[in-house]
Amino acid sequence: MLLTIKDLEQLHTEHPEWQMELVEGKIIVMGPSDYESEEIGGRLITFLNNWIMSRKLGRVTGSSAGFILPSIKEGDSEKRNLRAPDVSFVRADRLKKTKRDFVELVPDLMVEVKSKSDRIKPIEEKIQLFLQLGSTVGMLIDPDKLTVMVYRLNQAPMMLQSGDILTLPELLPGWELEVSELWPPEFD
Secondary structure, eight states, X not given: OOOOHHHHHHHHHHOTTOEEEEETTEEEEEOOOOHHHHHHHHHHHHHHHHHXXXXXXXXXXXXXXXXXXXXXXXXXXXXXXXXXXXXXXXETTTOSSOOSSOBSSOOSEEEEEXXXXXXXXXXXXXXHHHHHHTOSEEEEEETTTTEEEEEOTTSOOEEEETTOEEEOTTTSTTXXXXXXXXXXXXXX
């Protein structure tokens, strides 16, 4: 039996503490992230918001913001996915007012931070899905390798490491972030 967004909403009402995604008719309950991955996501949200908010360029959200993605038609059946990137950005002109619900759009930027238990292939598949549906940029941050992979549709991924500068000129002209700033500091 394929489940729907209404089924997911009902489960979310019954279990608000669960973080869930709807993928091809199946509800996936997401486990909590490891501390380091969550800290990296939080750092990126902070760096993005510091640039975006003062310029009123759009909205940045974390891993709990759900996006109802456009339908994927296969024969007579229609599949609606609800996915939640670890970090996302939506341009102001595409979401002028925030919503108290899931939004039916594809974010302009979607970012996944590899958790300790994640496998790379499903993350890359998720990024490619978002790109095919309209995201401009997808990113995979891998704390194990200290790399940031930047994906754009129909282009080879670009790997960045500490010492490299991350830019997103098509979305955030002038914004720069040294990749090493993503990694959590060590305190003496």
